[in-house]
Amino acid sequence: MAPVATKLLLTDLASGIDRVPNNYIRPEADRPNLTEIEASDASTIPLIDLQGLSGPNRDDVIRQIGQACQQDGFFQIKNHGIPEEMVQAILNIAREFFRLPESERLKSYSDDPSKSTRLSTSFNVKTEKVSNWRDFLRLHCYPLEEYMHEWPTNPPSFRKEVGEYCTRVRDLVLKLLEAISESLGLDRDYISNNLGKHGQHMAMNYYPPCPQPELTYGLPAHTDQNLITILLQDDVPGLHVLRNGKWVAVNPIPNTFIVNIGDQMQVISNDKCKSILHRAVVNCDRERISIPTFYCPSPEAIIEPALGLIDREHPAVYRSFKYEDYYHKFWNRGLETECCLDMFKTLSA
Numbered sequence: 001m002a003p004v005a006t007k008l009l010l011t012d013l014a015s016g017i018d019r020v021p022n023n024y025i026r027p028e029a030d031r032p033n034l035t036e037i038e039a040s041d042a043s044t045i046p047l048i049d050l051q052g053l054s055g056p057n058r059d060d061v062i063r064q065i066g067q068a069c070q071q072d073g074f075f076q077i078k079n080h081g082i083p084e085e086m087v088q089a090i091l092n093i094a095r096e097f098f099r100l101p102e103s104e105r106l107k108s109y110s111d112d113p114s115k116s117t118r119l120s121t122s123f124n125v126k127t128e129k130v131s132n133w134r135d136f137l138r139l140h141c142y143p144l145e146e147y148m149h150e151w152p153t154n155p156p157s158f159r160k161e162v163g164e165y166c167t168r169v170r171d172l173v174l175k176l177l178e179a180i181s182e183s184l185g186l187d188r189d190y191i192s193n194n195l196g197k198h199g200q201h202m203a204m205n206y207y208p209p210c211p212q213p214e215l216t217y218g219l220p221a222h223t224d225q226n227l228i229t230i231l232l233q234d235d236v237p238g239l240h241v242l243r244n245g246k247w248v249a250v251n252p253i254p255n256t257f258i259v260n261i262g263d264q265m266q267v268i269s270n271d272k273c274k275s276i277l278h279r280a281v282v283n284c285d286r287e288r289i290s291i292p293t294f295y296c297p298s299p300e301a302i303i304e305p306a307l308g309l310i311d312r313e314h315p316a317v318y319r320s321f322k323y324e325d326y327y328h329k330f331w332n333r334g335l336e337t338e339c340c341l342d343m344f345k346t347l348s349a
């Protein structure tokens, strides 16, 4: 008989079971089909060298970024300016956090998605029917001084190291936002100026080894509801991106980040940039850690297609809305329904 999930967190349930509990098992038509996955290379998921952004080749790098946003929705970046030691440090902190005793981790537990710092499991335990093979710690991290006091203090260097990492990733995002604005033919600061006070969230995703990875997901197919995501993954594969109707594995390349366009960028660019379906699968042998930074508008920001991208041939695809309305819809619908963008289209689109 399959075991019953009696623990709040998957990490504490997953060790010592040799079958997946029933509530994690997907219906047969909705399983990952792991034997059919293609591996990506630099030609399927572009790898862009950001070195040139501040030199004479800026235009060329901007062209590559524009093409990646508009055709692929996903790309990888190298020479991004975030030191390797900082990346290793944040991965180690995450690993140490998820290895803390259950009682210590549970101090941060909450199943309320509106909390700005919380440890939880799956996606939204209150609304979903099937659970996902993941625990996650989610933190708001901009402005840092508003949120840092809520963060865990164990491991002892958590706040310092994570704070420094968040600041560096934010600088990187701001550079990318300028490049994407330019690539769309907008003023360099157009996107940044239309996000209200800005927001930045981060997740530390922990995917324990899974005895039957073919039956379940770490995260099922979804698009990211924020503006742009900078994903750091450790050296264990697990991320899949949907390309031309097929799932492609984006296997880790050392010292790179994965960047993906979120729903808000698709709206602001009036459908030029693509927010693409992706998912995470798990494996029998190794735990996997991924650390996405979700850069977003602040809750009160009004999001709408850029006026400069609307004309007779390209009417506005989306209506204006408050970002917080989108955010709540996303968390309350559940990932199963995949894409929330359709609910914010204009009547004629």
Ligand code: OGA
Binding pocket: 203, 205, 219, 224, 233, 238, 239, 278, 279, 280, 290, 292
């Ligand atoms: C996410 C996500 C992918 C991964 O957290 O939104 O898509 O590889 N994560 O963990």
Ligand code: NI
Binding pocket: 222, 223, 224, 278
């Ligand atoms: Ni995602």
